Amino acid sequence: MAGRRRWSTEEILDAAAELLTTSGAESFSVRKLAAALGTDSSSLYRHFRSKTELLRAVADRILLAAMEGHRPEGDWQQRITALALRLREAFGRQPQLAAVWGRYASGGTGSRLVMEEVLQALRASGLADEEIPGHYHRLAVLIAALIASEAGVTTVTAEEHEQGLELFRVAVLGAAPERFPALAHFARDVRPLGADRRAAFEDILAAHLAQLARIAAAAGPPR
Incomplete structure (x- = not known):
């Protein structure tokens, strides 16, 4: 009797990405993935020690694809903005995986490429070296949160979207002015x-980078 097929690491990751969508x-779960591949969980654990390790590898492939062919251009703010938009576009094609990245992060080549580019850009900003790790962390959290938030909106069905809009209209336009005076005042605006997500993404990121520029300028040239 022929033995079961041996799946490669890349084939397992392909199937995992498809299942996650x-x-x-x-x-x-690893059990569901094994069932989809027509094998048993133990065969997958030869490639990945845990579900978390597997999910991190799936997320890293998105980062790796986003960084393929990337060439840094412009000043440090333009470099970070371009990188963030590349990541946004990459996860926009597979929005269900954005939450995986935000939750499990990654430690693979894709992650290292992203970290290297952001850290190099921050070094070019004029920030002191000892301040860069902290600013890097906050920037990474911001970008991951913005991408995950936008992805969450894009994965809802058309029916869920309409229901959400109706609930929003009821909540805003139906707010009692005596209890919610500010909400009633701005209700029509x-x-x-889910509105203008792209503009919000870029505005929030630009505001954060502008704040970093002010911090770097206040510190003066590196000594």
């Missing part, structure tokens, strides 16, 4: 979370 990280 339909089930999400919360319901994903406040927009739901």
